[in-house]
Amino acid sequence: MDFGLSDDQLILQRSARDLLAKECPPAVVRRIAEGPSGHSEALDRRMAEMGWTGLLVPPASGGLGLGMLDMAILLAEHGRAAVPGPFLFSALLATRAIVRGADRRLKKQWLPKLASGECTATIALLEESGDSAHPAVLRSRARRKGAAYVLSGRKLFVPYAHCVDLLITACRTSGSDGPDGVTLFLVDRRASGLSIRPLETVDRTRRVCEVEMRRVEVPADQLLGRLGGGWPVIEHLLDLAAVGVAADGFGGAERVLEMAVEYAKTRQQFGRLIGSFQAIKHIAAEMVAEIEPARSLVWFAAYAHDALPREARRASSMAKAALSEIYSRCANRAVQIHGGIGFTWEHDVHFWFKRAKWNELAFGAPAFHRERVAALGGF
Amino acid sequence: MDLSLTPQESEFQRQVRRWLRRNVSRRSPAEEPGEYGNPKRIAELKQWQRKLYEAGYVAMGWPREYGGQSEPGGNRRDLLMRQTIVNEEMVKARAPSLIGVMGVQMVGPTLMQYGTEEQKRRFLPKILAGEQIWCQGYSEPGSGSDLASLTTRAEIAGDFFIVNGQKVWTSNAQFADWMFCLVRTDPTAPKHKGISYILIDMKSPGITVRPLVQMTGDKGFNEVFFEDVRVPRANLVGELNQGWQVANATLSHERNLLGSTTRTQQMFQGLLRLARTRRRGGKPVSADPAMRQRLADLAIRVESMKYHSYRQLTDLLHGRSPGIAASVNKLVSTELNHAICALALEVLGDYGMLERRSRHVADRGVWPYEFMFTLGLIIGGGTSQIQKNIIAERGLGLPRG
Numbered sequence: 137m138d139f140g141l142s143d144d145q146l147i148l149q150r151s152a153r154d155l156l157a158k159e160c161p162p163a164v165v166r167r168i169a170e171g172p173s174g175h176s177e178a179l180d181r182r183m184a185e186m187g188w189t190g191l192l193v194p195p196a197s198g199g200l201g202l203g204m205l206d207m208a209i210l211l212a213e214h215g216r217a218a219v220p221g222p223f224l225f226s227a228l229l230a231t232r233a234i235v236r237g238a239d240r241r242l243k244k245q246w247l248p249k250l251a252s253g254e255c256t257a258t259i260a261l262l263e264e265s266g267d268s269a270h271p272a273v274l275r276s277r278a279r280r281k282g283a284a285y286v287l288s289g290r291k292l293f294v295p296y297a298h299c300v301d302l303l304i305t306a307c308r309t310s311g312s313d314g315p316d317g318v319t320l321f322l323v324d325r326r327a328s329g330l331s332i333r334p335l336e337t338v339d340r341t342r343r344v345c346e347v348e349m350r351r352v353e354v355p356a357d358q359l360l361g362r363l364g365g366g367w368p369v370i371e372h373l374l375d376l377a378a379v380g381v382a383a384d385g386f387g388g389a390e391r392v393l394e395m396a397v398e399y400a401k402t403r404q405q406f407g408r409l410i411g412s413f414q415a416i417k418h419i420a421a422e423m424v425a426e427i428e429p430a431r432s433l434v435w436f437a438a439y440a441h442d443a444l445p446r447e448a449r450r451a452s453s454m455a456k457a458a459l460s461e462i463y464s465r466c467a468n469r470a471v472q473i474h475g476g477i478g479f480t481w482e483h484d485v486h487f488w489f490k491r492a493k494w495n496e497l498a499f500g501a502p503a504f505h506r507e508r509v510a511a512l513g514g515f
Numbered sequence: 516m517d518l519s520l521t522p523q524e525s526e527f528q529r530q531v532r533r534w535l536r537r538n539v540s541r542r543s544p545a546e547e548p549g550e551y552g553n554p555k556r557i558a559e560l561k562q563w564q565r566k567l568y569e570a571g572y573v574a575m576g577w578p579r580e581y582g583g584q585s586e587p588g589g590n591r592r593d594l595l596m597r598q599t600i601v602n603e604e605m606v607k608a609r610a611p612s613l614i615g616v617m618g619v620q621m622v623g624p625t626l627m628q629y630g631t632e633e634q635k636r637r638f639l640p641k642i643l644a645g646e647q648i649w650c651q652g653y654s655e656p657g658s659g660s661d662l663a664s665l666t667t668r669a670e671i672a673g674d675f676f677i678v679n680g681q682k683v684w685t686s687n688a689q690f691a692d693w694m695f696c697l698v699r700t701d702p703t704a705p706k707h708k709g710i711s712y713i714l715i716d717m718k719s720p721g722i723t724v725r726p727l728v729q730m731t732g733d734k735g736f737n738e739v740f741f742e743d744v745r746v747p748r749a750n751l752v753g754e755l756n757q758g759w760q761v762a763n764a765t766l767s768h769e770r771n772l773l774g775s776t777t778r779t780q781q782m783f784q785g786l787l788r789l790a791r792t793r794r795r796g797g798k799p800v801s802a803d804p805a806m807r808q809r810l811a812d813l814a815i816r817v818e819s820m821k822y823h824s825y826r827q828l829t830d831l832l833h834g835r836s837p838g839i840a841a842s843v844n845k846l847v848s849t850e851l852n853h854a855i856c857a858l859a860l861e862v863l864g865d866y867g868m869l870e871r872r873s874r875h876v877a878d879r880g881v882w883p884y885e886f887m888f889t890l891g892l893i894i895g896g897g898t899s900q901i902q903k904n905i906i907a908e909r910g911l912g913l914p915r916g
């Protein structure tokens with residue numbers, strides 16, 4: 137048994153940390169967060185050059201062919217730096233949707249471009265109900281018309297739809313509420329009939345959009361996987377998203393703790409460093425006590441996707457439920473340790489605080505994942 | 516990362532399972548509240564440890580000459596892995612834990628690090644076989660969290676220390692054979708620099724043990740008085756006046772022991788069984804959505820401590836320094852154990868407050884008992900507040916003050 141990272145994984149971690157410290161310091165996060173597009177092409181390009189966009193793409197299609205644990209290590213570094221942009225949605229979710237669900241032809245068409253960063257993608261699953269875990273709430277429809285499908289409906293909370301090239305979109309092709317009859321399509325962002333409106337969001341490091349599909353024609357050969365067979369792929373994506381967001385949360389929690397500790401070692405009140413007050417020490421220690429064991433939970437969940445598929449779903453939910461709350465609690469404590477300055481727009485800590493909350497709420501809030509843990513554990 | 520077992524390890528696991536099936540009685544004492552004063556129970560548990568030891572399942576990673584199985588050639592890694600398998604299978608089999616655990620997991624490893632060759636050969640094999648039960652003489656009436664302020668004196672007279680003073684809260688002293696004890700050997704030195712770590716035979720003349728009744732109703736810990744107790748100088752561990760360092764090695768072993776995830780897993784499994792079998796409103800308690808949330812929350816915390824222990828095992832095998840890990844383990848696990856028991860009482864409702872001798876009591880009263888006992892362990896071994904101080908100061912480098 138070996139519950140640790142390999143030398144290659146340690147190198148990946150180190151190089152990601154170094155690169156992001158240089159290319160995505162808080163000043164860059166702030167500039168992107170305050171800008172309209174929510175991402176930086178230069179940064180996205182750098183990450184592609186590092187091979188990160190192709191991390192999960194098989195070598196035959198131009199990627200590194202690495203696993204979910206490697207991705208989790210990388211995403212923890214993204215969380216630590218609060219990297220804004222479509223990476224998680226493109227390089228993890230959309231890419232895995234194609235790797236897992238698509239036939240050979242579609243893989244050949246898209247994977248090399250996704251791996252090289254020439255093309256980016258996102259997933260368009262949610263609708264007005266905001267409920268991601270239930271097929272009954274899916275209202276968008278796709279009808280066959282000759283050599284195409286015609287898609288109609290409205291998607292909400294679609295990450296970075298305004299700037300990616302490709303939307304992996306879930307539509308109903310038959311039935312009305314069951315999991316059967318849900319189909320995934322690859323939709324060109326520039327397709328006619330598609331209108332995309334960015335939504336104003338609290339966490340400026342994660343942008344989401346409303347996507348209106350008015351009789352959007354998609355060539356039938358852009359159907360991902362089997363007609364009516366999209367739901368299992370969606371469920372798999374939600375599991376992956378849970379781990380990815382948990383990993384991001386782990387890195388973010390570590391970072392806010394470091395920010396808080398650093399501040400506590402320099403700020404003086406009552407003639408002494410605030411870090412010498414036990415009230416401050418104890419909340420910092422509580423962060424450590426939450427973060428340290430949580431790291432292992434994230435690693436295990438990611439590893440389960442690589443090696444223990446039967447445990448992957450439960451482990452993903454465990455990681456998501458735990459890290460959601462831990463990150464939020466740590467960010468809250470970190471803001472409090474900063475006092476008034478922590479509540480300003482000027483100080484950086486609020487970017488992490490808000491990202492923590494996004495992480496908590498997206499892809500199933502903690503209560504949802506805890507119920508899954510109970511159900512899958514046979515409680 | 517690789518959590519799979521080798522074919523040899525899987526075979527070993529099957530062997531352990533078979534052995535435990537044959538040797539753990541169905542009415543396992545693991546689920547009985549502790550009864551510290553009961554000599555019959557102590558004899559049974561000593562017998563159980565001996566049996567486990569003879570089967571080769573205790574302290575496998577210790578060197579062979581001291582009763583373990585590790586050879587100079589270096590099969591230790593393999594043995595530590597096997598020990599983990601044994602520990603996990605014991606949880607699954609609901610096997611009783613070791614009565615001599617303070618010896619096996621606290622003083623034993625300390626002797627291995629700081630003891631003389633003679634001390635190791637004399638004590639370690641007996642510790643493993645359950646022949647010697649040890650107790651810990653650290654706390655005093657005036658010295659708890661501020662342990663280094665202790666005042667029990669030991670003066671040197673020829674080949675002996677003459678010990679005078681008092682210890683308190685000494686668990687198991689009423690039946691222990693030996694005590695590892697902190698004494699002041701240089702009253703003029705700064706408080707951390709005048710302490711020595713000595714081993715005291717509990718049958719020595721001049722020792723009086725007076726049991727104290729814990730909130731559980733058990734006589735679990737004691738006051739221990741020393742009146743001119745003669746202790747051979749050969750029983751000094753480490754250097755004279757350097758006992759603080761030795762004491763801290765033991766404390767860190769103690770924190771890992773109290774932070775053991777196997778005990779936590781065992782408790783959580785018990786809670787889950789309880790929640791599935793007790794009924795409320797015509798349904799198992801485990802079907803109630805609010806309860807499911809809380810059970811799942813605990814399940815997640817328990818599981819994360821399990822993987823965390825795998826990670827620490829891996830670090831240990833690679834020789835990486837554990838840092839303040841023992842304090843995190845102690846803090847998190849003891850609070851978690853108490854939370855598990857608290858939820859069990861809620862599952863039981865009115866039954867949760869029945870004392871263990873009562874009619875109608877559930878699970879032989881183990882839950883209310885453990886609910887209390889686990890609070891004791893949040894205090895013992897260094898309180899949660901002290902662990903947080905350690906994590907903040909040594910782990911995060913926040914200023915003392």
Ligand SMILES: Cc1cc2nc3c(=O)[nH]c(=O)nc-3n(C[C@H](O)[C@H](O)[C@H](O)COP(=O)(O)OP(=O)(O)OC[C@H]3O[C@@H](n4cnc5c(N)ncnc54)[C@H](O)[C@@H]3O)c2cc1C
Pocket residue numbers: 414650651652653654655658659660661683684685686687736891892894895896897898899900901904
């Ligand atoms: C079940 C049980 C078994 C035990 N078994 C043994 C044993 O076998 N051998 C042995 O030697 N001892 C044993 N102890 C004693 C135990 O180690 C002490 O009780 C513990 O270290 C606390 O010391 P104290 O009781 O003097 O409390 P105090 O030190 O007086 O602490 C009282 C309160 O003040 C807080 N406090 C103290 N100092 C600080 C500080 N610097 N910062 C913040 N808060 C602080 C504590 O956290 C606590 O909340 C046992 C205790 C229990 C409960």
